[in-house]
Amino acid sequence: MTEKLGKFGDMPAGEFRRFGYQIVDQIADYFENIEQYPVLSQVEPDWLKGNLPTSAPEAGEDFADILGDVDRLIMPAVTHWNHPNFHGLFSTSTSSVGVFGEMFAAAFDMKAMLWRTSPASTELEDVVLNWLRQMMGLPAGFEGIIYDTASVSTMHAIAAARERAGVSVRDLGLSGRDDVPLLRVYCSEHVHSSIDKSVLTLGLGLRSLRKIACNERFEMIPEKLADAIEEDIEAGYLPICVIPTIGTTSTTSVDPVDAIADICEKYGIWLHVDAAYAGSTAIIPEMQPIFKGWERADSIVVNPHKWLFTPFDLSVLYCKDLNELKESFSLVAEYLKTSDASAVKNGMDYGIQLGRRFRALKLWFVIRYFGREGLIARLREHCRLAHLFASWVEASPDFELMAPVPFALVCFRACPAGVDDLNAFNERLMNDINASGDAYLSHTKLNGKFTIRLSVGSIRVEERHIEKIWKLLKGALATAVEAAK
């Protein structure tokens, strides 16, 4: 081993090639055989920990041994997000070309803080986000910036909204002041927890978040929003941001963005649209009506890592005026000053992170390799499969739909005759399937009712996988009903 790796320096190039090919093969095999793995890892907590040394090796190890341990120790502890029967949370998956993008990004290892430290990353980001903007039918003027996660995108959007409120939070902060009233952010009760975490982080506190009631379709009621804002203004509070969601996490319900935009306009409040999950489907022409009104937003978050076959992480924040974001965050230390600062875009100016990975590359690969048509075809197929599953649920006396299906998530539960506690029954049903490793489902609660969520979004999903999970559900139901007797 010491013959291969020198006292200084990196792995010799020959070794890199040899092991590199081997890893490419391992990944190719993995994608080909993914259905042979249990979806949810079957290891017990602490299994991996228990199988690893408690301290680092003194001398370097042969990489062949390390690779062997990937198979032996890592693989059993992997939950296979790429498995076509991963239907939990949101089903996300990477394409092969997404992996290629990450290979180059890791090898270049650029930090896109300044244009000059990464012209390729900085400019490709602009180009590819402009492509995506057009594909989603958003008007020119919206400019995007890539962050890691939707949580961070949204946090930046609310920070910009906070700044626009005119109380100089950037400079003066919020503590020790008696001139700043309670700031308020509005969203529906079905909003993603990242909004709660954002207001908490930004020093607005959880109490700043006012959750507006929804109708029976789990959509924010605009009249209730208007009432809440009026009430808050009367109480002396300062509304700064409204966050409707297109595709909530629980049910993928769609808040009425256009009506909410009217309200934001009337009161001069920042409108941030959370389309982290569903935004990708705006590229499908017939789904454009669902997005009506989002072009009126101040900011929109969309996650290509969720449903555009791009490996995690890549979240996009589109802003109508990216300068507002810059004014909220730009701070240039002497060691980062460059003579070209006014002529170029420096990514570091748009957020808390200084270094930024070359994330645009993988999205560029994905859009070019599949083309607009190819991406539309895949997303459309996922929606078709979800609706097919929903039709089976609706046709069955033993199951019922729990929410509309605007995209590719089906909320349902089993409701066999003669079962008293449907919540406990459905929880057991889901847990049994998950424990089997055959598929992964997750849940939510709707009006107190335990609801199973089936998300369809994998690049590898086919009709037979939806047939499989339906068969699994019916089988588990029969067993559970039998046991309950």
Place this chain on the structure above:
Amino acid sequence: MTEKLGKFGDMPAGEFRRFGYQIVDQIADYFENIEQYPVLSQVEPDWLKGNLPTSAPEAGEDFADILGDVDRLIMPAVTHWNHPNFHGLFSTSTSSVGVFGEMFAAAFDMKAMLWRTSPASTELEDVVLNWLRQMMGLPAGFEGIIYDTASVSTMHAIAAARERAGVSVRDLGLSGRDDVPLLRVYCSEHVHSSIDKSVLTLGLGLRSLRKIACNERFEMIPEKLADAIEEDIEAGYLPICVIPTIGTTSTTSVDPVDAIADICEKYGIWLHVDAAYAGSTAIIPEMQPIFKGWERADSIVVNPHKWLFTPFDLSVLYCKDLNELKESFSLVAEYLKTSDASAVKNGMDYGIQLGRRFRALKLWFVIRYFGREGLIARLREHCRLAHLFASWVEASPDFELMAPVPFALVCFRACPAGVDDLNAFNERLMNDINASGDAYLSHTKLNGKFTIRLSVGSIRVEERHIEKIWKLLKGALATAVEAAK
């Protein structure tokens, strides 16, 4: 092309293998020939943009064409962070095995939010951070969590400090309250701009940050810190956090952490140590004394992506009580509730990001492949090379050292006789070298003096590269002096 890629689904496995091998070869060639590239990209702003279509392709493209464009369009716009003569900012670089780690992480595409969605990532993170903790000589009890960047690590540390202050910012926020005085965070005037961005983001505002004066070695003066805290308390302010740096960005100066810890203890203030750059060198036994006192910190940030041959991004926040972080950030929505929540660690509980990449894998590869000894040898060599360069500077009448060299960064400037405006002279000297593409240097200002920074940290750096930059500097100096005559 439609024969290769189906109407639905991913790239066929055969294609993945073929292009995968090709990319491995491209990366191997890249690493082997890295010195043939200009360090700083030589393209003009908007060159890449101007060479790319303004909208996405309708039909998918052959991946061979996309790969060709990586060579033709991306490569010229890459600034080569892996080039051994990248001496700007902090010289960081990836090892080959780091790239391997990212390949697997992208292929698995796990989101380590819940233990069950990623046991491998969750447990390997604990194991490998425990290895690193031991290697750095930090006592047991410190537990780590991986974030993307030091900026985000530090933001979380200050958020936890803010919570410990006992004014319930998490729940109540800071606006609309008259019971919360101005909160104060202390650091030296040489602190990294990420601290400024953190207090800005957290709603504390830039005015909450009090910058303490430094001595002539650019180290925070503890007496000044104590005075500032006393003064603030008298004024009714609430000190919440002190942030000394071990290895500041401008000069890599080391604040006296032990003396600062005394002060934090006395006043009950959270001590956060920023060792993002220099923390890695704590693995070198003879450098341990530099870190004296950091074991008394509440939190410490260390960036393996900076100086441990791990590709960006991987920043570690070590906390003496990780629960404090959890209490500041944990929020579990119904759709994220699991029956095992009390028995396992769920990464999402420790910060704003819900999804988290499988970053531990690449660090595990790096530590195992090089071993503790191999890592120590490389870091020690970098420090030796920096000191060698510093000795040349000291021995030359035309150059002078501008700051001590505790690690592997040399602050210096040219000072040839007969030049009036040394600032302008050194700026031109640096810009000329950068424009040549032969090396990349960056600068800072120390007491108003333009100072060139030479950072040594690449896994590919050898003594000949340091000789080369020294030769370049002397050559450029001669030319510039000639021109100035």
